[in-house]
Amino acid sequence: MSKIKVGIIYGGRSSEHEVSLRSAASVFKRLDRAKYEAFTIYIDKKGAFHWANIPESFAQSNESSLPLAGQAPEVVLLPRPHQHADGSPKVVFAYLDPAHAGKTEEVDVLIPMVHGTNCEDGTLQGLFESAEAPYTGSGVLGSAIGMDKEVSKRLAEHAGLPVVPYRVARSWDSDATLAALLVDAEKSFGFPIFVKAAREGSSVGVYKVKTREEFLPRLKEAFRYDNKVLIEKGIAAREIEFSVLENPDRSQKPLVSTPAEIIPTHEFYTYDAKYNDENGAIFKIPAEITPEQKVKMTKLAQDIFIVLEIEGYARVDLFLDKNSNEYYLNEVNTLPGFTSISMFPKLWEVSGISYSELLTKLIELARKR
Ligand SMILES: Nc1ncnc2c1ncn2[C@@H]1O[C@H](COP(=O)(O)OP(=O)(O)O)[C@@H](O)[C@H]1O
Ligand SMILES: [Mg+2]
Numbered sequence: 001m002s003k004i005k006v007g008i009i010y011g012g013r014s015s016e017h018e019v020s021l022r023s024a025a026s027v028f029k030r031l032d033r034a035k036y037e038a039f040t041i042y043i044d045k046k047g048a049f050h051w052a053n054i055p056e057s058f059a060q061s062n063e064s065s066l067p068l069a070g071q072a073p074e075v076v077l078l079p080r081p082h083q084h085a086d087g088s089p090k091v092v093f094a095y096l097d098p099a100h101a102g103k104t105e106e107v108d109v110l111i112p113m114v115h116g117t118n119c120e121d122g123t124l125q126g127l128f129e130s131a132e133a134p135y136t137g138s139g140v141l142g143s144a145i146g147m148d149k150e151v152s153k154r155l156a157e158h159a160g161l162p163v164v165p166y167r168v169a170r171s172w173d174s175d176a177t178l179a180a181l182l183v184d185a186e187k188s189f190g191f192p193i194f195v196k197a198a199r200e201g202s203s204v205g206v207y208k209v210k211t212r213e214e215f216l217p218r219l220k221e222a223f224r225y226d227n228k229v230l231i232e233k234g235i236a237a238r239e240i241e242f243s244v245l246e247n248p249d250r251s252q253k254p255l256v257s258t259p260a261e262i263i264p265t266h267e268f269y270t271y272d273a274k275y276n277d278e279n280g281a282i283f284k285i286p287a288e289i290t291p292e293q294k295v296k297m298t299k300l301a302q303d304i305f306i307v308l309e310i311e312g313y314a315r316v317d318l319f320l321d322k323n324s325n326e327y328y329l330n331e332v333n334t335l336p337g338f339t340s341i342s343m344f345p346k347l348w349e350v351s352g353i354s355y356s357e358l359l360t361k362l363i364e365l366a367r368k369r
Contacts, residue, residue, distance in 0.1 A: 003033075003035060003036055003037045004035060004036050004037070004108045004109060004363070004367075005036075005037050005039060005106065005107040005108045005109075006031060006036045006037065006038055006039065006107060006108070006109055006110075006111060006363065007039045007040075007041050007091060007093075007107035007109070007110045007111070008024050008027050008028055008031075008038060008039065008040050008041070008111045008113055009024075009041045009043060009110055009111065009112045009113060009114060009124070010023070010024030010040065010041070010042055010043070010052075010066055010113050010114060011024075011042045011043040011044060011045070011068070011069075011114065012043045012114035012115070012116065012118060012119040012124075013043060013044075013045060013046065013047040013117070013118040013119070014114065014115060014116030014117045014118050014119050014120075015116055015117070015200075015201075015202065015204060016114075016115035016116035016119075016201060016202055017045060018065075019115055019202070019275070019337060020113060020114045020115055020119075021065035021066050021067075021068070022064055022065050022337075022339045023113045023115070023337055023338035023339050023342065024040070024066045024113040024114075024338075025058075025063060025064055025065050025066045025339075026064075026338060026339045026340045026342075026345075026355070027111060027113050027338060027359060028040065028054060028058060028059060028066060029058070029059045030340065030355045030356045030359065031356070031359055032356045032357075032359065032360055033059075035360065036363070038054075038056070038059075039053075039105070039107050040052040040053065040054040040066065040069070041075070041077075041093065042066075042068070042069035042070070042072060043114065043119075044068075044069075044070045047118070048070075048074050049074065049075050049076060049077060049093070050069050050070060050071075050072040050073065050074055050075065051072055051073055051074075051075045051093060051095070051105055052066070052067075052069035052072045053069075053072060054066060054067070054069070064339070073095055073096075073097045073099070073100055074095070074096040074097055075093040075094060075095050075096060075105065076093065076094055076096060077091065077092075077093055077127060077128075077131060077133070078092045078093070078094055078104075078131060079127060079130040079131050080130070080131060081131060081132035082106075082131070088108070089108070089132055089133065089134055090106050090107070090108055091106065091107050091108070091109075091110060091128075091131060091133040091134075092104050092105070092106050092131075093105045093106070093107075108134070108367075109133075109134045109135065109136070109363055109366050109367055110128060110133055110134070110135040110136070110366075111135070111136045111359075111362070111363070112124055112125075112128075112135060112136065112137060112335065113335075113338055114335065115201065115202075115335050115336075115337070116200075116201045116202070117147075117199065117200075117201075119335065120143060120146070120147055120201070120333075120334055120335040121143055121144055121146075121147035121148075121199065122139075122140040122141070122143035122144035122147070125137075125138065125139055125140045125143050126140050134366045134367050134369065135366055136312055136313075136362040136363060136365070136366045137311065137312040137313060137314075137334060137335055137362070137366075138309075138310050138311045138312055138314065138334040139309075139311050141309045142308060142309040142310040142311050142314075142334060143334050143335075145308045145309055145310075146308060146310060146314065146332045146333065146334035147199050147334070148198055148199050149196065149198050149199070149230055149331050150166070150168055150198045150228055150230055151198075152308055152329070152331065152332060153166055153230075153329065155307055155308060156304055156307055156308065156329050159303070159307040161300060161303055161304060161307065161329060162300070162326065162327065162328045162329065163328050163329045164232050164233060164235060164319060164328045164329065164330055165188065165189060165232065165233040166230050166231060166232045166233070167181055167184065167185055167230070167231045167232075168198075168228060168229070168230060168231070169181055169219060169228075169229045169230075169231055170227060170228055170229075171223045171227035171228075171229075172227075178216065178219065181231060182212065182215050182216075185215075185231050185233075186212065188233070189232075189233035189234070190233075191209065191210050191211065191234065192208050192209060192210045192234030193208075193209045193215070193231055193232065193233065193234055194206065194207070194208055194209070194230075194231075194232040194233075194234050195207045195209055195215070195218045195219055195222050195229060195230070195231055195232075196222060196229065196230050196232065197222045197223075197225035197226035197228075197229055198226050198228040198229060198230055199226050199228070200225050200226065201333070202271055202274060202275070203268075203269060203270050203271045203273075203274060204225065204271060205221075205222050205224075205225035205226065206268075206270075207221065207222060208234065208267060208268055209234075219231075235319045235321050235328070236321060236322040236323050237319035237320065237321065237322070237330075238261055238263075238287075238289075238319070238320040238321075238322055239261065239262040239263070239264070239269065239317065239318075239319060239330070240259050240260070240261055240287050240289065240297060240317075240318045240319070240320050240327070241259065241260050241261075241262060241315055241316070241317050241318070241343055241347070242256050242257055242259050242260075242297070242298065242301035242315070242316045242318070242347070243256075243257035243313070243314075243315055243316075243336075243343070243344045243345075243347040243348055243351075244256050244257070244301055244302065244305045244310070244313065244314050244315070244316055245257075245312075245313050245348070245358075245361065246310075246311055246312050246313065246365055248361065248364065248365060248368070253302055253306070254302050254305045254306065256298045256301050256302050257347040257348055257350075257351040258285065258286045258287075258347055258350050258351045259286060259287040259289065259294065259297065259298070259301075259347075260283055260284060260285045260286065260287050260343055260346075260347055261283070261284040261285075261287035261288065261289075262281050262282075262283060262284075262343075263281060263282040263283075263284065264280060264281045265277075265279055265280060265281060265282065266280060266281075269281060283343070285346065285347065285350055286350065289320065293320065293325075293327070296327070297318055297320070297327055300318060300327065300329070301316040301318065304316050304329055304332060305332075308332060310332065310334055311365075311369070312362060312365055312366065313334075313336075313344070313362060314332050314333060314334045314336065315332065315333045315336035315343060315344045316329070316332050317329075317330045317331050317332065317333070318330060340355055345358055
């Protein structure tokens with residue numbers, strides 16, 4: 001039996017380009033070679049696709065990041081469906097450079113291992129859909145919802161699920177409207193308040209506001225990232241994360257992993273704490289929560305996955321209030337970090353599914369759909 005050709009897509013036109021190089025390197029190394037052959041497609045920071053052609057020997061190297069491959073020949077994913085002779089789908093990439101004119105490359109399934117804007121928000125998934133390409137993870141709708149912290153909360157709230165209390169500010173709101181929002185937030189939530197851009201990641205555009213005076217300046221900063229900004233109650237939060245996986249048995253609800261707790265050593269889980277400080281957070285796996293909390297929060301993570309139209313997999317991040325013991329949805333990540341030390345695969349590892357098995361499951365789900 002010939003092996004299934006897997007196209008790992010990495011890089012991406014997003015602020016999380018570098019994280020992607022690491023996630024994709026782990027995927028390349030740990031893909032089950034008994035079943036799959038690995039191919040690599042690099043998206044540069046301008047959005048051009050390159051046939052990266054990372055050699056198989058990379059799998060044995062000590063490198064933890066896939067290399068930038070902006071010099072590799074440029075290709076395009078042909079946006080109409082293509083099939084093998086037996087009718088099964090294939091994904092075709094055509095070279096753009098004259099040296100390879102007329103030449104194409106083919107794979108059977110795609111793994112988008114990219115994070116953030118243009119990658120995780122449904123944009124790339126729309127291209128895959130046009131080509132009827134099998135790909136891992138959420139489709140257009142789940143990706144777009146997952147990227148938007150405000151729409152996510154609105155849908156979860158509508159389904160009766162607990163979300164961090166919030167208000168919404170728009171870039172066109174008048175000063176008077178914003179002033180009224182501040183009065184309302186202060187009265188309803190008190191300080192600290194979190195101000196955050198609705199569609200960002202990696203704690204970019206997230207601010208902790210402790211005084212009335214800081215509110216407007218921070219809001220203006222957040223508007224540099226997005227015309228929609230959330231104003232949230234600052235929770236004395238224990239940050240509890242779950243990995244959720246679509247159930248291969250369609251008659252069963254999604255599978256939820258053991259939870260983890262992230263305890264940031266910074267004032268909150270900032271960009272620096274995430275990426276520039278190896279001691280930026282302590283990870284507790286499993287999270288030390290009561291059996292009752294575990295049951296309830298597991299159910300919440302599962303419900304959120306369903307309500308937000310997520311497919312394949314996602315990491316669901318909840319807050320557990322240290323004072324009141326109430327718990328809420330903070331956010332979901334439909335393309336969570338996927339390095340061998342990332343939370344998403346690590347939680348499945350302790351729940352009994354190895355990194356390689358997890359990849360196989362994601363690919364099988366993609367091909368089944
Ligand atoms: N309402 C809040 N109350 C307390 N801490 C918060 C709140 N919102 C965000 N944070 C802190 O900011 C971090 C980043 O915010 P988050 O909404 O998860 O955005 P991102 O998508 O960038 O991870 C969280 O991990 C948490 O430490
Ligand atoms: Mg987060």
